[in-house]
Amino acid sequence: xxxxxxxxxxxxxxxxxxxxxxxxxxxxxxxxxxxxxxxxxxxxxxxxxxxxxxxxxxxxxxxxxxxxxxxxxxxxxxxxxxxxxxxxxxxxxxxxxxxxxxxxxxxxxxxxxxxxxxxxxxxxxxxxxxxxxxxxxxxxxxxxxxxxxxxxxxxxxxxxxxxxxxxxxxxxxxxxxxxxxxxxxxxxxxxxxxxxxxxxxxxxxxxxxxxxxxxxxxxxxxxxxxxxxxxxxxxxxxxxxxxxxxxxxxxxxxxxxxxxxxxxxxxxxxxxxxxxxxxxxxxxxxxxxxxxxxxxxxxxxxxx
Amino acid sequence: xxxxxxxxxxxxxxxxxxxxxxxxxxxxxxxxxxxxxxxxxxxxxxxxxxxxxxxxxxxxxxxxxxxxxxxxxxxxxxxxxxxxxxxxxxxxxxxxxxxxxxxxxxxxxxxxxxxxxxxxxxxxxxxxxxxxxxxxxxxxxxxxxxxxxxxxxxxxxxxxxxxxxxxxxxxxxxxxxxxxxxxxxxxxxxxxxxxxxxxxxxxxxxxxxxxxxxxxxxxxxxxxxxxxxxxxxxxxxxxxxxxxxxxxxxxxxxxxxxxxxxxxxxxxxxxxxxxxxxxxxxxxxxxxxxxxxxxxxxxxxxxxxxxxxxxxxxxxxxxxxxxxxxxxxxxxxxxxxxxxxxxxxx
Numbered sequence: 001x002x003x004x005x006x007x008x009x010x011x012x013x014x015x016x017x018x019x020x021x022x023x024x025x026x027x028x029x030x031x032x033x034x035x036x037x038x039x040x041x042x043x044x045x046x047x048x049x050x051x052x053x054x055x056x057x058x059x060x061x062x063x064x065x066x067x068x069x070x071x072x073x074x075x076x077x078x079x080x081x082x083x084x085x086x087x088x089x090x091x092x093x094x095x096x097x098x099x100x101x102x103x104x105x106x107x108x109x110x111x112x113x114x115x116x117x118x119x120x121x122x123x124x125x126x127x128x129x130x131x132x133x134x135x136x137x138x139x140x141x142x143x144x145x146x147x148x149x150x151x152x153x154x155x156x157x158x159x160x161x162x163x164x165x166x167x168x169x170x171x172x173x174x175x176x177x178x179x180x181x182x183x184x185x186x187x188x189x190x191x192x193x194x195x196x197x198x199x200x201x202x203x204x205x206x207x208x209x210x211x212x213x214x215x216x217x218x219x220x221x222x223x224x225x226x227x228x229x230x231x232x233x234x235x236x237x238x239x240x241x242x243x244x245x246x247x248x249x250x251x252x253x254x255x256x257x258x259x260x261x262x263x264x265x266x267x268x269x270x271x272x273x274x275x276x277x278x279x280x281x282x283x284x285x286x287x288x289x290x291x292x293x294x295x296x297x298x299x300x301x302x303x304x
Numbered sequence: 305x306x307x308x309x310x311x312x313x314x315x316x317x318x319x320x321x322x323x324x325x326x327x328x329x330x331x332x333x334x335x336x337x338x339x340x341x342x343x344x345x346x347x348x349x350x351x352x353x354x355x356x357x358x359x360x361x362x363x364x365x366x367x368x369x370x371x372x373x374x375x376x377x378x379x380x381x382x383x384x385x386x387x388x389x390x391x392x393x394x395x396x397x398x399x400x401x402x403x404x405x406x407x408x409x410x411x412x413x414x415x416x417x418x419x420x421x422x423x424x425x426x427x428x429x430x431x432x433x434x435x436x437x438x439x440x441x442x443x444x445x446x447x448x449x450x451x452x453x454x455x456x457x458x459x460x461x462x463x464x465x466x467x468x469x470x471x472x473x474x475x476x477x478x479x480x481x482x483x484x485x486x487x488x489x490x491x492x493x494x495x496x497x498x499x500x501x502x503x504x505x506x507x508x509x510x511x512x513x514x515x516x517x518x519x520x521x522x523x524x525x526x527x528x529x530x531x532x533x534x535x536x537x538x539x540x541x542x543x544x545x546x547x548x549x550x551x552x553x554x555x556x557x558x559x560x561x562x563x564x565x566x567x568x569x570x571x572x573x574x575x576x577x578x579x580x581x582x583x584x585x586x587x588x589x590x591x592x593x594x595x596x597x598x599x600x601x602x603x604x605x606x607x608x609x610x611x612x613x614x615x616x617x618x619x620x621x622x623x624x625x626x627x628x629x630x631x632x633x634x635x636x637x638x639x640x641x642x643x644x645x646x647x648x649x650x
Contacts, residue, residue: 051649054491055490055491055648056487056490056491056648056649057648057649057650058648058650075647076493079490079491079492079493080492080493082491084487084488084491085488086484086487086488088484088487089484090483090484090485090487090488091485091488092483092485093483104488104492107489107492107493107494108492108493109493149488
């Protein structure tokens with residue numbers, strides 16, 4: 001039995017008088033015990049997909065099963081056994097950390113002590129603040145508390161909708177380590193994120209763009225599919241460099257990528273002639289290196 | 305938009321035409337124990353007045369019941385041998401008995417009736433030479449001191465409960481939707497019934513405290529006595545509380561934001577409570593369509609019950625119909641709220 005399986009899920013929203021297709025027939029499976037990432041930019045349909053899988057919304061077409069139960073017919077069963085952490089902080093802001101946790105434990109007919117071993121690692125981080133109101137916590141702390149609350153009933157499948165958005169880099173890393181630990185306890189985890197660098201931390205990722213699945217594979221598998229040699233180019237005038245590169249006939253694609261531009265070429269590259277050409281256009285301090293592609297490069301390639 | 309522009313129009317029309325403190329077509333009863341020339345003449349005068357809707361040929365026991373049930377507001381009682389007395393002593397008295405649970409209406413009615421009786425002395429001039437005098441003896445039933453608080457305590461009770469219960473509960477579920485907590489609550493084994501009941505309990509307790517403080521204040525500070533059974537009065541109050549809580553929850557389940565819920569409960573509940581409960585404006589004087597509308601306002605039934613139990617001291621057999629209406633409203637609203645409660649986000 002798959003932990004999650006979706007079959008051509010389609011979701012259309014009626015906005016005012018027009019319609020927006022949020023999901024255009026998605027199909028995928030998530031294995032038991034997998035850490036599965038749904039990666040895509042804002043507006044790709046990640047939240048809608050999660051809401052359909054957590055039984056909060058109904059898809060117009062297609063079907064889905066979570067833990068072997070149908071999301072429409074057996075929604076009550078699913079609600080008993082999954083953990084869900086929405087993208088927006090959704091705990092009671094005016095309750096304290098401890099009160100929130102015991103509230104959610106009671107909601108699922110269990111107690112904090114019954115499943116404390118599962119949340120112990122995470123709860124220890126926020127325990128010093130247990131008498132503080134949830135609304136007064138920092139972003140990273142809020143997410144840890146929300147994760148505790150989603151775990152307190154020992155769910156079989158955990159849905160985390162953008163848990164690291166708006167969280168600082170250190171907390172993000174900590175959070176992913178916590179997820180890895182949870183995975184070891186046998187919990188299937190579906191996590192969505194707009195950050196491409198987090199993709200490499202998942203077992204498998206689904207790349208989502210405008211409601212369509214671009215690819216599903218392990219992070220290594222996705223990178224392997226990127227066959228062309230990739231070059232990182234720097235100069236002193238980065239913006240002009242981007243424009244100049246885009247004008248060149250041999251350049252297939254060129255994207256700004258942090259401090260560098262990532263460029264692929266149509267034909268095998270003659271470095272020295274390119275360097276000459278760019279120097280002639282007035283670029284100084286040129287640095288060109290062939291590099292290993294990342295998930296983001298693959299994503300850009302797939303998006304074309 | 306409709307609320308912004310429509311509301312003032314509706315209100316000015318309602319206040320202008322329908323809600324008046326004036327007395328018109330009030331039901332009064334006449335107990336004529338002499339049935340002679342003089343009394344007939346006065347009755348005829350009263351009948352021709354537009355203010356009154358007269359019930360004749362009533363007997364003494366019927367009169368008592370009519371006051372209890374609130375079907376009449378005023379009774380004019382002619383003593384035996386009215387003409388004879390007038391003839392021999394040049395003076396006679398007529399008794400005016402008014403239902404003073406609403407002192408304003410009672411005073412107005414008694415004044416109108418006295419004025420008509422005074423006028424009718426001219427008709428009787430041919431009958432007997434001057435000087436003679438017809439006295440009117442007033443009796444204010446249920447509220448001999450004509451205290452305004454007898455009227456407004458039940459009204460305020462209805463209003464406070466409406467405010468606390470309906471307005472507060474109406475935002476309670478919407479608030480969860482707005483804060484996003486509903487999203488997380490839904491993905492849990494909890495059933496709609498439990499959410500609804502959990503939302504009612506705290507406001508029910510709050511309301512119980514409010515009822516207690518209003519009753520204590522009215523008895524010990526305002527000197528409004530509780531004539532009926534205290535236990536019965538409190539249980540009727542709690543019934544009304546539940547009805548209003550159900551109403552608030554119903555608003556909460558159908559409205560999309562806290563603002564909308566607030567507006568609906570303010571415009572849709574608070575104003576009708578003031579206008580249609582009968583506490584500010586007598587319902588009998590309204591045009592028929594508004595009288596019909598007033599039937600769906602829970603406060604109207606509650607006001608009637610409290611007035612009868614607290615001020616008149618009546619028991620269950622006199623207010624069972626109203627109690628039944630309130631119970632029906634509560635069950636209906638609860639059922640609709642639970643049914644309307646969305647188990648999904650859309």
